[in-house]
Amino acid sequence: MKLYDRHGAPNPARIRIVLAEKGLEDRIEFISVDLIAAEQKQTAFLAMNPMGKIPVLELDDGTFISESTAITEYLDNLDGNPTLTGRTPREKAVIHMMQRRAEMMVLETVDDYFHYATPGLGAALRPWRMPDWSSAKEWGQRRGAQAVQNMPYFNDILTQQPFLAGDAFSMADISLFAGLAFAELAGLPIASELAALNAWRGRVSDIPAVKNRSGQDILPEDLARLGA
Amino acid sequence: MKLYDRHGAPNPARIRIVLAEKGLEDRIEFISVDLIAAEQKQTAFLAMNPMGKIPVLELDDGTFISESTAITEYLDNLDGNPTLTGRTPREKAVIHMMQRRAEMMVLETVDDYFHYATPGLGAALRPWRMPDWSSAKEWGQRRGAQAVQNMPYFNDILTQQPFLAGDAFSMADISLFAGLAFAELAGLPIASELAALNAWRGRVSDIPAVKNRSGQDILPEDLARLGA
Numbered sequence: 001m002k003l004y005d006r007h008g009a010p011n012p013a014r015i016r017i018v019l020a021e022k023g024l025e026d027r028i029e030f031i032s033v034d035l036i037a038a039e040q041k042q043t044a045f046l047a048m049n050p051m052g053k054i055p056v057l058e059l060d061d062g063t064f065i066s067e068s069t070a071i072t073e074y075l076d077n078l079d080g081n082p083t084l085t086g087r088t089p090r091e092k093a094v095i096h097m098m099q100r101r102a103e104m105m106v107l108e109t110v111d112d113y114f115h116y117a118t119p120g121l122g123a124a125l126r127p128w129r130m131p132d133w134s135s136a137k138e139w140g141q142r143r144g145a146q147a148v149q150n151m152p153y154f155n156d157i158l159t160q161q162p163f164l165a166g167d168a169f170s171m172a173d174i175s176l177f178a179g180l181a182f183a184e185l186a187g188l189p190i191a192s193e194l195a196a197l198n199a200w201r202g203r204v205s206d207i208p209a210v211k212n213r214s215g216q217d218i219l220p221e222d223l224a225r226l227g228a
Numbered sequence: 229m230k231l232y233d234r235h236g237a238p239n240p241a242r243i244r245i246v247l248a249e250k251g252l253e254d255r256i257e258f259i260s261v262d263l264i265a266a267e268q269k270q271t272a273f274l275a276m277n278p279m280g281k282i283p284v285l286e287l288d289d290g291t292f293i294s295e296s297t298a299i300t301e302y303l304d305n306l307d308g309n310p311t312l313t314g315r316t317p318r319e320k321a322v323i324h325m326m327q328r329r330a331e332m333m334v335l336e337t338v339d340d341y342f343h344y345a346t347p348g349l350g351a352a353l354r355p356w357r358m359p360d361w362s363s364a365k366e367w368g369q370r371r372g373a374q375a376v377q378n379m380p381y382f383n384d385i386l387t388q389q390p391f392l393a394g395d396a397f398s399m400a401d402i403s404l405f406a407g408l409a410f411a412e413l414a415g416l417p418i419a420s421e422l423a424a425l426n427a428w429r430g431r432v433s434d435i436p437a438v439k440n441r442s443g444q445d446i447l448p449e450d451l452a453r454l455g456a
Contacts, residue, residue: 050381051329057321065321067328073314074321086301093285093293093302100295101279135363153278 002029004048005055009035010107010182012055013213014068014174018075018084021169021209038125069099072171084171091165098164098172102154106179109147114186116140147188151180155197162203169207177204230257232276233283237263238335238410240283241441242296242402246303246312249397249437264349297327300399312399319393326392326400330382334407337375342414344368375416379408383425390431397435405432 003019005012019025033039033054041052049056049066057065057074065071076084086092114120117140154176157164164172180190180201190197204210231247233240247253261267261282269280277284277294285293285302293299304312314320342348345368382404385392392400408418408429418425432438 051332059318061318063318063322065325067325069328070321070324073324074317077317077320089302089305090287090289090291092305093298094291095298096301097293097295097298100297104279135367139363139367 001027001060002031002058003055004031004033004045004058006033006035009054010111010178011053011068013181014178015055015057015071015075016213017174017177017210018072018171020213021084021207022075022079024075024078025213035125036121041125068175069096069171072174076171083168084174086165086170095165095170095172098157099170099175102164102172102175102179105150105153106147106176106183109143109150110179110183110186110188113140113144113147113188114182117144118186144186144188147183148191151190151194151197155194158196158200162200169204173200173204177201177210229255229288230259230286231283232259232261232273232286234261234263237282238339238406239281239296241409242406243283243285243299243303244441245402245405245438246300246399248441249312249435250303250307252303252306253441263353266353269353296403297324297399300402304399311396312402314393314398323393323398323400326385327398327403330392330400330403330407333378333381334375334404334411337371337378338407338411338414338416341368341372341375341416342410345372346414372414372416375411376419379418379422379425383422386424386428390428397432401428401432405429405438 003012003015005015019028033045035054039045040049040054045056046052048058048064051066053066055066055068055071057071059065059074065074073082073085076082081087084095086095115125116136154164161167163169164176180197183189190201192198231240231243233243247256261273263282267273268277268282273284274280276286276292279294281294283294283296283299285299287293287302293302301310301313304310309315312323314323343353344364382392389395391397392404408425411417418429420426
């Protein structure tokens with residue numbers, strides 16, 4: 001299989017963790033996509049994923065799978081033991097619910113903040129994301145404020161259970177972990193008083209698949225190129 | 229099980245179709261939520277779903293499941309034969325990918341258009357959705373334009389295969405069907421030249437679970453109350 005991604009970008013990081021957790025890294029050829037040159041918005045890439053986003057997984061039969069949840073479903077089910085996406089109907093439901101909340105409440109809000117309220121990855125990428133209208137920066141700032149306001153919700157859950165969907169590490173934790181790493185990079189760190197959330201982040205960081213995955217931390221190379 | 233929903237709203241319609249397709253309607257107690265009174269944004273409802281959105285499924289053990297994809301995962305896996313969300317890793321991946329594209333490209337863009345560029349369900353609901361800033365209407369209109377621009381993508385896919393994820397009706401079709409019904413109601417019908425998309429819509433409308441599901445069409449009662 002081939003994975004089109006970029007060392008360290010938030011959504012690719014989700015799949016790097018899944019690959020490490022499922023012991024599949026050796027079966028993947030990694031192909032780096034130049035985000036700052038907007039390679040993912042050019043014709044060749046759009047033929048693989050019309051959304052113009054990484055990561056994209058190319059299966060051995062030539063099928064292209066995009067969207068982190070879809071790629072995770074594929075990789076997690078290959079061995080018939082879907083520990084990350086759930087084995088019972090109830091596990092699947094709770095994991096998908098909490099995963100989606102992590103996306104909506106953190107990953108997506110931080111993404112909007114990063115690209116509109118900060119230099120992001122430069123102006124060249126903006127027209128593809130959201131129209132570059134007059135109030136874009138104000139809107140980005142509001143989205144960043146929403147991200148910060150949403151963090152206590154996850155802290156509250158983690159005062160009651162060790163992981164987002166219950167007792168076991170799952171796709172939901174991976175989404176929130178990537179979202180909070182992205183938030184910190186964008187200048188929206190977890191407040192120190194959110195003790196359960198900070199403790200959870202430390203716990204997740206120590207999981208071998210998270211600690212030892214291939215790929216670097218979030219975006220340092222890209223940000224250095226932009227002088228941020 | 230109990231389903232907190234509202235006859236005819238787009239996301240509840242998705243679950244009504246799933247229930248009919250899986251033969252589970254008899255096992256559900258339906259509880260109507262008053263959307264226009266913003267019941268779903270009040271404390272009692274937020275304790276079930278902090279996102280403040282319908283539908284919410286209450287399992288027999290008291291667990292609350294929100295997010296249409298998560299509820300669908302639960303219901304579809306109860307009989308051990310997940311026809312709507314996929315049986316093989318590849319099926320699961322393609323269905324989740326196309327489902328998410330239908331959400332991002334149609335359901336979410338139309339939702340923003342409906343609530344910001346049209347009277348929507350009234351001003352009382354807006355503060356919970358997105359801050360009511362000066363350019364909100366302009367932003368809503370741009371989102372509506374995106375919805376219309378995205379429809380040919382789905383038309384192209386449906387020139388090549390009968391359903392969004394291939395040969396079989398799935399969760400992806402349900403998401404797109406609800407999105408396009410919502411679009412039409414909001415004043416963004418499918419263009420007549422998108423022949424494959426219109427033909428697909430007719431085909432899906434004729435599926436017994438879609439045709440005979442409980443619940444009415446999208447929102448006529450709510451719109452009548454607003455005088456729209």
